Amino acid sequence: MTVSPSHDARTPIGQRRVARGLNEIFLGVTSKNFPGQILAGITLLAIAIPEQLATAQLAGVPAFVALIAFITATLVFIVVGSNPILSVGADSTIAPLFAVAILKIALPDSGQYYSLVAATALVTGLILVAIGLLKLGWLADFLSVPIVAGFLSGIGVIIIVHQLPRVFGVTSGGSSVVSRLDSLAHHLSHVNAWSIIIALGTLAAMMLGERLNARLPWALGAVLIGAVLAVTLSLSSHGVALLGTVTVGGPTWRLQWFSLHQWSVVATTALTLVIVIMSQSAATARTSADEIGVADNLSRDFFGIGLANAAAGLVGAFPVNASPARTTITRLAGGKTKLVGLTAALGALALSPLVTYARDIPLASLAGVLLFIAGRLIKVHEIRQVYRVSRAESVLGVIAWLGVVFLGVELGLAVAVGLAILEQTWRSARPTMVVLGRRDGTTSWEPLHVHDVHLVAGVTALLFERDLFFANAGVFRRELYDALKKYPKTKHVVIDAAAVSDIDYTSLLSLAEIVSDLANDGISFSLARTDALVKKKLRSAHSKYLATIQLHDSVDSAVTHALAK
Secondary structure, eight states, X not given: OOOOOOHHHHSOHHHHHHHHHXXXXXXXXXXXXXXXHHHHHHHHHHHHHHHHHXXXXXXXXXXXXXXXXXXXXXXXXXXXXXXXXXXXXXXXXXXXXXXXXXXXXXXXXXXXXXXXXXXXXXXXXXXHHHHHHTTXXXXXXXXXXXXXXXXXHHHHHHHHXXXXXXXXXXXXXXXXXXXXXXXXXXXXXXXXXXXXXXXXXXXXXXXXXXXXXXXXXXXXXXXXXXXXXXXXXXXXGGTOOBOOOOOOOOOXXXXXXXXXXXXXXXXXXXXXXXXXXXXXXXXXXXXXXXXXXXXXXXXXXXXXXXXXXXXXXXXXXXXXXXXXXXXHHHHHTTOOSTHHHHHHHHHHHHHGGGXXXXXXXXXXHHHHHHHHHHHHHOOHHHHHHHHHHOHHHHHHHHHHHHHHHHHOHHHHHHHHHHHHHHHXXXXXXXXXXXXXXXXXXXXXXXXXXXXXXXXXXXXXXXXXXXXXXXXXXXXXHHHHXXXXXXXXXXXXXXXXXXXXXXXXXXXXHHHHHHHHHHHHTTOXXXXXXXXXXXXXXXXXXXXXXXXXXXXXXXXXXXXXXXXXX
């Protein structure tokens, strides 16, 4: 009997993901936790509104566009994404990245700038969608925790430097951190005291509120107080800059065809954003999934964030990212389901007509919000912890930090990742050979320096701690011969190959030469605990020397067999 394919099998993968996502929106919602999930959504909304308005300033786009980005990205992600509480929207980490890059080829506050930003979101989204569909979520593993911590810390510093002019109420220019600080230094004689008070007051309110009760909308309250003070005290007449007119609108088609040079800038900027989004989203998704006890599916999350970016580009917004700050707030507020994001998105949609009244919000208030967020990105404590465990890795984190600050995001991240790859390659190419002995009265073989572990006469047992490949084949041979010089009465060599999961052709040739040399000296050679792939390659090599290697399930059985023979 012929069985016809199921409807699910015949449905395109994108449609299947959407259908599954729609079914998951209310997954885990019960009559008991429903009020709590709604409250968590309101809490998320309260922190999202001022943060999105502030991020719009970083991105160089109209304030209302940030809300469009948040609503669009949130609705798309809760349908197709995996993590139930991951908050996707305008993000202060990536906003300076695409703004600085696009401003090199387009005038600020121009139609061309907005079009290029929307195109960057679309291209970024398409790349992330491809990564998600191809299940390449593992690519995020190439960015280690120390490098991500250093990278985010560098972004935090950049955000702070960009906001200092608004904190002090002065103008500033320059594209790099150093040039902006230099420009700021020349304007310090025009510092506005009210701007400083409002910015630091907003920052203090958020820091204190986080300690008292992180679930309450401290950011929104601080921004509203700043707006009330600006109106009642006429602070604009005292030099305090306000957000200004906020035009409420809807989705806008901004995409157009650009020149080859413009497309190249869009493409390179999108690739940079993909790296940043993958690293930050992976860290945020994994942490939040662990904390609420749900399964982690990075490939699906990347697909969701990619589709959110593509949608943001199509509605005329800008690139979006998973936010560690908003996700943390969601978790602290008790959020555990996608109903939280749905509540926040629909709430933002309902309140969007009222955003026009945000015109009286001081820019210093929004700067205070961004200072708080930037402070959470600077991972001094985490890098200090890394230093206690591994100084080499902490140095990589600091290099990423300083590289992003002084060399720029792209070059700084590239240098740090390059050094990490070199460092890992060096470790793989320079492994150590551990001499093993048998624990008295047992069949257990352990490092020789352990108490009650001794050599067995005539046997040299060694543990090689890495895969065998062309870069360390010479090290393997040298370490083995050095051990034989140390133990000249050796008649049997046993290699514990538990850590060798693969072996390449160069290493096979080197291993055949080693077996040949040992045979000429009357020394047997055995491998213990050999991986199935290594066994297969040994058999397929068709070498008469490799064919003589005895393979055993344990070091002790290999030694026993060698001594008996």
